[in-house]
Amino acid sequence: MELFTAIETRRAVKHYSITETVSEADFERIMEAVLLSPTSYNIQHWRFVRVVDAQIRAQIQEAAWGQAQVTEAAELIVLCADTQAWFVNPQRYWANARHDVQEVMLPMLKSFYQGKEQLQRDEAIRSSGMAAQTMMLAAKGLGYDTCPMIGFNAERVAEIINLPSGHVISMMITLGKAAKPANQRAGQLPLAEVLVENSF
């Protein structure tokens, strides 16, 4: 599918076919595309929980106020992020760079994040947001539908998935084939309202 067609036809789909699955090849292709998303200092804070167990799905659905897509969709992915990824073996993020580049980037990365908890969290969420959009567009490009979700009790979902300390949940994404089209677009703000030149 052409990129702009994917952007224009991606919608938050709430009802999914319970018989149509996502092939393993397509799932892997989507996730490999996700890994190409940009992150600050190439830190790749994202961690993904693919929920395949029906009982765990049902528990998450309960924590998501019964939203149908959580169990109807072929796939449910909980997008998490490691706020401490900046600190954990950061040489991995620059392993293929020239040695002189590594020598500059690694100390720079450390001083950028050290002691700045809010920034560490912001960056984790930012990276996860980048991953989310890639996931949804890649899925659309292969003919699937998605719904990003934050309508759930994050503390409860953290318990269910055994979220490690220092990690946050940024959202969940359902993935599958639509059984019902998305609702009519609710109303986009005009470009003139959200785009300013040079300063507010």
Ligand SMILES: Cc1cc2nc3c(=O)[nH]c(=O)nc-3n(C[C@H](O)[C@H](O)[C@H](O)COP(=O)(O)O)c2cc1C
């Ligand atoms: C971070 C985030 C969280 C969302 N959470 C939910 C949710 O819990 N349940 C739901 O039905 N839709 C959820 N949505 C979908 C939005 O309502 C939807 O994206 C928005 O209305 C725009 O519609 P569109 O995605 O079809 O263009 C969420 C979207 C985002 C980006």
